[in-house]
Amino acid sequence: MARRGAQEINAGAMADIAFLLLIFFLVTTTMDVDRGITRKLPPPVPPEQQDDIDVKERNVFVVLVNSADRLLVGSQTNKRPMDITQLKDAAKDFLRVHPNNPEYPEVEEKQIDGLGTVTVSKGVISMQNDRGTSYNMYIQVQNELAAAVRELRDEMAMEYYGKKFNDLKDEVAIKAIQEAIPVAISEAEPQNVGGD
Amino acid sequence: MARFKKKKEEGSQTINTASLPDIIFMLLFFFMVSTTMRETQLLVQVTQPKATEVQKLEKKELVSYIYIGPPPKGRQAMLGTEPRIQLNDSYAETSEVQQFIAREREAMSEGERKLMTTSLKVDKDTKMGIVSDVKQELRHANALKINYNTRKRVEDRN
Numbered sequence: 423m424a425r426r427g428a429q430e431i432n433a434g435a436m437a438d439i440a441f442l443l444l445i446f447f448l449v450t451t452t453m454d455v456d457r458g459i460t461r462k463l464p465p466p467v468p469p470e471q472q473d474d475i476d477v478k479e480r481n482v483f484v485v486l487v488n489s490a491d492r493l494l495v496g497s498q499t500n501k502r503p504m505d506i507t508q509l510k511d512a513a514k515d516f517l518r519v520h521p522n523n524p525e526y527p528e529v530e531e532k533q534i535d536g537l538g539t540v541t542v543s544k545g546v547i548s549m550q551n552d553r554g555t556s557y558n559m560y561i562q563v564q565n566e567l568a569a570a571v572r573e574l575r576d577e578m579a580m581e582y583y584g585k586k587f588n589d590l591k592d593e594v595a596i597k598a599i600q601e602a603i604p605v606a607i608s609e610a611e612p613q614n615v616g617g618d
Numbered sequence: 619m620a621r622f623k624k625k626k627e628e629g630s631q632t633i634n635t636a637s638l639p640d641i642i643f644m645l646l647f648f649f650m651v652s653t654t655m656r657e658t659q660l661l662v663q664v665t666q667p668k669a670t671e672v673q674k675l676e677k678k679e680l681v682s683y684i685y686i687g688p689p690p691k692g693r694q695a696m697l698g699t700e701p702r703i704q705l706n707d708s709y710a711e712t713s714e715v716q717q718f719i720a721r722e723r724e725a726m727s728e729g730e731r732k733l734m735t736t737s738l739k740v741d742k743d744t745k746m747g748i749v750s751d752v753k754q755e756l757r758h759a760n761a762l763k764i765n766y767n768t769r770k771r772v773e774d775r776n
Binding site (some may be wrong): 433434436437440441444445447448449450452453455456457458459460461462463465466477503551552553554555556557558560561562564565568569572611612 | 638639641642645646648649652653654655656662667669670671672673674675678681694735737740741742743744745746747749750753756757758760761762763764765766767768769770
């Protein structure tokens with residue numbers, strides 16, 4: 423056998439094989455990162471002990487959403503219609519600590535690790551929707567309320583640690599801020615006025 | 619009109635494609651690393667609502683998914699347009715949610731069960747009635763950590 427120069431394996435088909443694999447992975451995999459609003463549901467209540475917990479009227483901020491996706495916001499006795507764009511500021515105003523003001527929720531002094539004695543609002547946001555409310559509206563309302571809490575936490579974290587809440591790394595600091603400004607959103611069983 | 623000069627014919631010229639497989643393999647590895655396998659075939663149409671206050675869901679193995687939405691366009695003649703619940707690879711009724719959660723929980727290790735999260739992927743035009751029913755079932759199944767799956771909205775207000 424006479425050799426003529428260096429022999430080369432024909433690698434032209436290699437690219438095709440790699441392309442096939444690539445296309446297979448493109449089709450069968452997804453890239454989307456799951457994001458969303460995380461909430462905790464209340465534990466189930468046994469039917470025999472369903473007495474309502476008494477919360478003082480001034481401590482409750484009611485948000486009602488009807489089947490036409492309209493909002494009614496305010497205290498138990500004094501509600502007014504509101505646009506979704508104003509909801510965040512209203513919720514923030516309600517949850518912010520206003521000592522000695524009977525218009526706003528009660529406050530209590532709390533000893534929190536890392537912060538010392540802090541005045542904590544006892545305010546609770548009560549949200550109720552109709553079975554006919556659209557899911558989109560529900561999420562928008564949840565989003566605005568979450569934004570209100572997040573902004574209050576940011577303000578507090580800025581004041582104590584000079585950072586935004588999401589940028590905090592210290593476990594203790596995160597726990598402390600969470601305790602000082604809890605996510606006080608309760609959901610009532612939906613009504614069925616507008617129908618499904 | 620200018621005419622292109624014809625090249626002198628001296629055998630066909632080829633570009634050296636020896637590095638092409640390397641490039642493609644690099645792309646392949648990138649996709650293999652950065653993506654995850656699609657687990658279920660979607661039987662409902664889901665367009666998530668958008669929100670700003672979103673958190674990333676970490677540890678996908680601790681997350682079970684519940685899809686709620688109308689059946690796809692092609693099958694609406696048969697199945698109607700009412701939103702349906704999808705668990706795993708089939709349509710389900712609200713009453714089956716508890717069983718589903720129990721099975722998902724069974725598949726997890728003892729220590730991880732507390733951290734189990736249920737992600738609700740719900741179409742934005744769905745009415746809250748069916749969603750509340752599912753939430754009630756989840757409460758009874760003691761799957762209390764839930765996540766409303768949303769897409770991220772870039773803040774345009776303020």
